[in-house]
Amino acid sequence: MLRDGSRCAGFPVVDGPDGNFASGWAEFGGKARFGLPLTASWTADGGGRQVFEGGVLATTAGQPDVVAEPVVLALAQRAPDAYLKAHLPPVDPGTAARATASTGQQAALLTDPDLTAFYLGSASAADPDLRAEAERRFGRPLGPAETMPDGQVRQAFESVILEHPVGGQDVSFAPVGSLAIAAGVVNPPAGARAPGPPHPLPADLGPVEPSTIGPFVPSLAVAVGLLLLALGAGAAAAPMAALVRRRVKHPS
Numbered sequence: 127m128l129r130d131g132s133r134c135a136g137f138p139v140v141d142g143p144d145g146n147f148a149s150g151w152a153e154f155g156g157k158a159r160f161g162l163p164l165t166a167s168w169t170a171d172g173g174g175r176q177v178f179e180g181g182v183l184a185t186t187a188g189q190p191d192v193v194a195e196p197v198v199l200a201l202a203q204r205a206p207d208a209y210l211k212a213h214l215p216p217v218d219p220g221t222a223a224r225a226t227a228s229t230g231q232q233a234a235l236l237t238d239p240d241l242t243a244f245y246l247g248s249a250s251a252a253d254p255d256l257r258a259e260a261e262r263r264f265g266r267p268l269g270p271a272e273t274m275p276d277g278q279v280r281q282a283f284e285s286v287i288l289e290h291p292v293g294g295q296d297v298s299f300a301p302v303g304s305l306a307i308a309a310g311v312v313n314p315p316a317g318a319r320a321p322g323p324p325h326p327l328p329a330d331l332g333p334v335e336p337s338t339i340g341p342f343v344p345s346l347a348v349a350v351g352l353l354l355l356a357l358g359a360g361a362a363a364a365p366m367a368a369l370v371r372r373r374v375k376h377p378s
Contacts, residue, residue, distance in 0.1 A: 143169075147192055149192075160299050162179050164179060179303045182194065182195040214274075264283045277292050
């Protein structure tokens, strides 16, 4: 089991009865690319779901492997102001159908080399098997890649939005999970929204080892005291020696 979130509490990410969410999260890039879990997993409509910062992973009945659930178009339509405020790219509902009908149309949409390579696992859209697998995992493109005001190049797909910095090549998933919850595109039950308990502390830390600093402290104190006494004695003796020298030079 993987557990991520704060140091004290978080949401479990597991391969379990709801689906193989731990394996799927890792395949989508884990925390570094797909972000932290925002809920625990739950079952609804015969399949499992779990929301992450980068999107919603879902399973279907009898199929434990996860894919990203199509939430992007619904998010753009239900919460257009929040969608635009997050600097997410424009979507066109008809684009997906045209891209499916025409290989050339899909290739025309996959113009950003880094986003295309991440989406397909290859730099070319010519292989129909690669396109089919990409559509299964991420959905069809909903528009071309766009440079957004916050310095990110983003492209919307049915299930996710891919992004990389302008001038950079590190592709990750734009954070749409919290927006999908806020817009009601996905409705986790209360139990899935509640973080899990903190990590348990070890029950037995073993016997307390004795410290060696204890005897050292009083020894140090004694040494410092003797040094101060010596310095004090030397300071007191200096005026007395000067007085003796004056008397020898100027006897009364």
